[in-house]
Amino acid sequence: MATCEAPLLEVRNIAKSYGKGKKAKEVLKDVSLTLNEGEVLGIIGESGCGKSVLLNLISCLEPLSSGRLLFKGEDYTGRKPASVCRWFQVIFQDSEAAFDPKITVRESMRENLRLLSGNVADADRRIEEMVSLMGLDPKLADRYPRQLSGGQVQRMSIARGLVTEPNMLLCDEITSALDVSAQAMILQYLYQLRKQRGLTMIFVSHDLALCSTFCDRIAIMNEGRIIENGTPHQIMDEPQQEYTKLLLDAVLYVR
Amino acid sequence: MANNMLEINNLTVTYGDFKIITEVSFAVKPGEIVCIAGESGCGKSTLIKAVLGIKQLGTFITEGSIILEGRDITHLGAEERRQILGTHIGYVPQNTRGSFNNIRSYEVQYQEAMRSHGLKFNRDEAIKIFNRLNFPDSDRLLWYQPWEMSGGMNQRMAIALAVLLGPKLMLCDEATSVLDVTSQKEVIEELSKLRKELGWSILFITHNLGVASHIADKLGVMYAGRMVEYGDIRKVLDDPIHPYTRKLLAAIPGKDRKLPVGLEGRPPLDGAEWTGCNFVPRCEYCTESCKTRPYRLEEIAEGHFASCSEGRTV
Ligand SMILES: Nc1ncnc2c1ncn2[C@@H]1O[C@H](COP(=O)(O)OP(=O)(O)O)[C@@H](O)[C@H]1O
Ligand code: SF4
Ligand SMILES: [Mg+2]
Secondary structure, eight states, X not given: OOXXXXXXEEEEEEEEEESOGGGOEEEEXXXXXXXXXXXXXXXXXXXTSSHHHHHHHHTTSSOOXXXXXXXXTEEOTTOOGGGTTTTEEEEOSOHHHHSOTTSOHHHHHHHHHHHHHOOOTTHHHHHHHHHXXXXXXXXXXXXXXXXXXXXXXXXXXXXXXXXXXXXXXXXXXXXXXXXXXXXXXXXXXXXXXXXXXXXEEEXXXXXXXXXXXXXXXXXXXXXXXXXXXXXXXXXXXSOOSHHHHHHHHHOOOOO | OOSOSEEEEEEEEEETTEEEEEEEEEEEOTTXXXXXXXXXXXXXXXXXXXXXXXXXXXXXXXXXXXXXXXXXXXXXXXXXXXXXXXXXXXXXOSOGGGTSOTTSOHHHHHHHHHHTTTOOOOHHHHHHHHHHTTOTTTTTGGGSOGGGSOHHHHHHHHHHHHHHHOOSEEEEESXXXXXXXXXXXXXXXXXXHHHHHHOOEEEEEESOHHHHHHHOSEEEEEXXXXXXXXXXXXXXXXXXXXXXXXHXXXXXXXXXOOOOOOOOSOOOTTXXXXXXXXXXXXXXXXXXXXXXXXXXXXXXXXXXXXXXOTTOOO
């Protein structure tokens, strides 16, 4: 018998406008995506092209103007963010700002667990497991955010996202403010997570070279549209769109 | 004529009592582009501030000297410094929005900048430069105000102003780092072109070795306040000597699409104060003697300097 398993996430023809009437500005235009369990999708585009808005819409932080969102085949368009935060955890570029500076990282993670799953029974064990998975000493969780380096805070915020066991991580330029050595550490641990736990992820970035090292598929965004979508091989070696070629041409590899 | 456009000799710079960079030496020859690369906090910007001599920023040179075309400018007075900034030394920061006034036309700001150096602003001359640099809409550009422009266009307007002021040495501090890749490429190409046509010498500070590899003749790698490797760009990139340089290169996503390799930990904040090697906590080749090994940049191969060559494979 044929199984008709729905993809984990389906984004169908969504659009988003800000403002009304003549002043209306359409920042996302007819965007469609599907993501299967265990897949990592990179979304690449220059600043202002709509990458972050797209993540906000997927995680219900903002309402859509049109289109539909489906999770495992179930339509969740128009839901409250609180009702989908068990599916999606969003990680931002500036993680230090996303941690409360007055409490330790561990307390902040406990808080997250309590809010999202109400289950704090073995909180510490789960926190320490995730912190170790990100390659950090669990003792570091007892520090305040400012006592950690930028790369460590970012890894802690991924760990915090993971303790609640979401179905998917939505990463918004999470390595853009970091040094390359710290960025590479994050990639290594995310890669491990994929291998060990089949983590599903959308990885938004402006760095095509970076995404080509570990994404299954890459979608190129320009002015609110996804103009091309393919495997790293297709995008990097056989780009179809002029804009993709332009972006590729501007990547300055160390030569 | 002096042999070097800029000489940095054994420079030590502090903020208050706190050493930020120590014993940095290198030179920029006329027409040469020297890139200094390294991760955040290694002292790259401090080096630029020291050359600009902006005392208000709190930098203080405690040792060494800075020589511009044979003239010692290490401790130049404020008035003399004002005379050379702009006309002898040009400067492009990471974000020129901070140096232009956002809500006044470029024309007014170009005029003022030139007047303050006793130069006369000429519209046609400015437009000629815009055309030469292939700026779009060159006839009307001067009427715009910085807020109406993209970050990339703003950087290019700052570079065009520098052309009008006519310095021979340009200092660029992460001048392309906040730009999108396409505008980054434009700015890089522009600077290369101006170097060729006007003979500019450029000291280009960046954390991006990809950018450096496309623009530089020489490359210096800094770590926690010290220059750990220096030499011709091809030598440093093809045959990196210092353990840190090799780690830095391995962390950069490459054309092979292999997962880059990271480096655990972070540089010590007081690295410039250490007596021994300050890469000790992160170095896979570290031995007991490294902790007391004095810092010294040695010529390992011709024109290629490093402060350690442990683990180098030739
Ligand atoms: N105004 C200041 N007062 C004290 N320390 C500073 C100041 N500005 C920068 N620093 C410190 O100096 C070191 C080098 O900074 P900087 O030259 O800006 O590094 P880079 O440009 O390589 O990122 C860092 O540790 C930084 O925290
Ligand atoms: S001196 Fe020792 S610790 Fe420092 S870079 Fe060389 S081998 Fe590594
Ligand atoms: Mg800097």
